[in-house]
Amino acid sequence: MAESMQGLKRTHRCGELTAALEGQQVTVMGWVQKNRNKGGLVFVDVRDRSGVIQVVFEEGKTEAGLLEKAAKLRAEYVVAVTGTVEKRSGAVNESLATGEIEIIPEGLRVLSESQTPPFPIEEHTKTREEVRLKYRYLDLRRPDLQRNLMLKSRVMTLTRQFFAEEGFLEVETPMLGKTTPEGARDYLVPSRIHPGCFYGLPQSPQLYKQLLMCAGMDRYIQIARCFRDEDLRADRQPEFTQIDMELSFVDVDDVIEVNERYLSRLFREVLGIEVQLPIRRMTWQEAMDRFGSDKPDLRFGMELTDVSDVVKDCGFGVFTGALDQGGTVRGLNVKGQGAMPRKKIDKLTAFVKDYGAKGLAYVAIQEDGSVKSSFAKFMTEEEMASLIRAMDGEPGDLLLFAADKQKVVWDSLGALRVELGKQLELFDKNAFCFVWITEFPLLEWSEEQNRYVAMHHPFTMPMEEDLPLIDTDPGKVRAKAYDIVLNGNEIGGGSVRIHQDDVQEKMFEVLGFTKEQAYSQFGFLLDAFKYGVPPHAGLAYGLDRLVMLMAGQESIRDVIAFPKVKDASCLMTEAPTPADQKQLEELGLLVKKEEKTADEKSL
Template sequence: MAESMSGLARTHRCTEVSSQMTGEEVTVMGWVQKRRNLGSLIFIDLRDRSGLLQLVFDEESLSSEDYEKANGLRSEYVIAAVGTVQKRSAAVNENLKTGDIEIKVHTLRVLSESDTPPFPIDADQTVKDELRLKYRYLDLRRPNLQRNLRIRDHVTRIIRNFLSDEGFIEIETPILGKSTPEGARDYLVPSRVHPGSFYGLPQSPQLYKQLLMCSGFDRYYQIAKCFRDEDLRADRQPEFTQADMELSFVDVDDVIDINERLMQKVFKEVLDVDIPLPMQRLTYQEAMDRFGSDKPDTRFGMELVNVSDTVSGCDFMVFKGALEHGGSVRGINAKGLGDLGRKKIDGFVSYAKDFGAKGLAYIQLKTDGTVKSSFAKFMKEDEMEALIKAMDGQPGDLLLFAADQDKVVFDVLGNLRIHIAKQYDMIDESLFNFLWVTDFPLLEWSEEQNRYTAMHHPFTMPFEEDLEFIDTDPGKVRAKAYDIVLNGTELGGGSIRIHQNDIQEKMFEVLGFTKEDAYERFGFLLDAFKFGVPPHAGLAYGLDRLVMWLTGEDSIRDVIAFPKVKDASCLMTQAPGTVDEIQLDELGIEISKSGEES
């Protein structure tokens, strides 16, 4: 039966007790991690959020009632214990912060009993994700997840303090707003008092933070909850958190400077890692040409090489056809893999096909000097020699080639180089390679919508010198946009915003919006721009992704207290769920049954 803690007050968390307190009386509270009965002595490992502390119950110095209670303790019972700090009577545990001491208990209270948990509360135990998420409140007791959430708290405090010192003001923006679908799908919330109307949950505070710049706040930030109704991945959730900021009277270098110093501070304080400044910068085109990705991992080589000119006169139809249709031929040099067997190379070909490749051409430069190629019979000897030279091929290298439209080639080789590097342990995991990718295209063509769409969003400022192409060749216009990338992961992104009405109207026109459409969706922002708007810019970090990197986890689920699973449901609460008919009636909503005849 559970007892009251009336009259007791915790004096210390578990790892706050130290050998300097030997002889002192303390009161500690927490969960039973493990019980060991050695006859006249019972040892309990007590756990709280700080760590473990050993309690010892001596039959000779305890009341029979308290000794029996101690003997009845089981894992996850919640207890309060009062006792004296003493040096450990047994061997010191070097792996514990409190491994040289124990508490000799004279008073014990069982505050709450526990059923046997569905899995051990131990960081080293492997538990299926479904079980962990169903019992997330138990999973969160595990030391590694407690550590992750403490680090998350630390990171948000560093960000808040840093930005406050830089003159930013924290301002909360609405969760219930207007749906402005231009990108991912919005989550919609029906309005009871406005039947047939819906709020949209924010995909970001974008419009509000621009309005705050119109309001003269100059520098804003927010740790903002955001929502996107899209498919999940390891680094994506339907609800997520942004570290969001906006600044007035700045250009690209100003935003980059603040954020480089912010990241430097975060990584120094959390990991004691020194991030050198300034960070590397790559234009979007350079990043694609060299790495096949706009979020390149630069911890290893294997960069893409454009060999289109080298093979332009050959008779190999795969290369020839790609070039005739405006594509390119590019390759990567997987150094040291020239002696791989055919089965391994076929695995690379299969992997490449997952990203749109029709195939993958290769040249093996074996360590014994022999050359084996999938297309040698279509090439003259001097053409093959020139191609190997262009790829800096040496004995022991494996040269892999993709030929297609640039988008496909970049996608194939960009992903393949990561795949090979991970498979053959080519990445130095100790490195934190930050870089900026800048000068993105303003627009990208959507085959699905048969129109240009904004690569970032409709409020991104184009390069002034590129505006002459906006009508004749929109794909050529570059944006004043920038992403901050860490080891192949985009941590955050932003842009200089459009603050001139004529440019904003032209942007909407290119995106296929009529003036009426633009005002229907964004009229409140466009109206605000009529009353004096400063040049402004911003950036937002995916806080979950940032913390994932700082904790060394592979998924943002492990840095979020209560995450969703792949279908955006919560295994613990069973959300989303059905609601009472009366609630639907109040909202004027009728549910259409799938497959039911009308």
């Protein structure tokens, strides 16, 4: 039977007890981690979020009724223990922060009993994630997940402190806003009072924070909840948290400078790691050419090499055919892997096909200098020697090539480089390597929409020197946009915003908006800009992704208390679920059942 606390007060958390408290009476409360009954000696480990403390019930030293009660304790019972802190009579447990002390109990209360959990509450559990997420409230008792959430809380606290000291105001922006079709899909919220109308949950506070600059707030910060109805992956969730900011009367360097100091302080105070300032900068073009990615992992080398000029007149049709179509031929030198089995090379070929490549060509340079290649018969000895020289190939190296449209080659070799980095353990997993990626293209061509779309959003400022190109060659216009990248992950991004009417109108024109369409979607912002808008810029971090990297985790689900799974559902609450018919009627909604085709009915 569970007992009440009856005025009992906790004096310490379990992990806070130290040898300095020897001889003092304390009261701890928590969950039973283990109960080891040795007959007249019962060892009970009590756990809370701070750690574990051992409580020793011993015949002759402990009241008989208390010893009998302790022997019946089971894992996950919630208990309160009052007793005296003593140095351990047995061996010190070096793996525990409290390993040199124990509690000799004088009182024990069972505050709550527990059924046998569906999986052990322990670090680095092997239990399937689906089971853990169904019982997430139990999963969150595990010390490793609790450490992740405590680290996240620390990051949020330090973020607020830092930006408050820098003169930023924390302002909340609405959750129920105007839905906009540009960008990712919105989550829609039907309005009961306005039948047939919908709010959109914010994908970011972008428009509101620009309005706050119009309102003279000068420096804004918010730890903001955001929502995007898009497909999930390891570092993406349908609802997530941004560290969102906007600054007035600034340019690119001002935003970067304050954020470098923020990252430096954050990593120093949370992880004890010094971030070298200034953080390296690299243009988008350089990042793509060297690493095939606008979020390059700089913890290791293995850069892409453009060999288009070297092979343009060779006899290998795959290379020359790609170049004739306006494409490119690039390669990776995988040092020391010339003896890689063909079966493994075939797996790498299958890997790049997921990124649009038709295949991989390879040259394996043997230790004696001889060559094995998938295309050697199409090349003269001179052509092959020139190609190997261009790739800095040496005996024992494996050279891998892709030939296709530039984007396909970048995407496939960029992803292959990262995959090989992981497989061959080419980088220090404990290293943190930052880089700013700057000068992104302002626009990118959408084959689906047959028009240019904004790479970031329609309010990103073009680089002034590229403005003359916006009419003649819009694809070459660079943006005053910047991403902060850590270990191959974009952790934040932002830009200088357009604040001039003529530039904004030109941007909408290039994007294919009529003036009426622009005002239909963004009229409230454009109207606000008529009343004096300061030059402004901003940046937003993905808080969950940042904490994931700081905690050394592979998935953001491990730093979110109650995450969704790949189909955006919650295994614990079973959300989303059908709405009650009365609710639908109040909202003027009718759920249409999907009609099965004749073929489906026959199955």
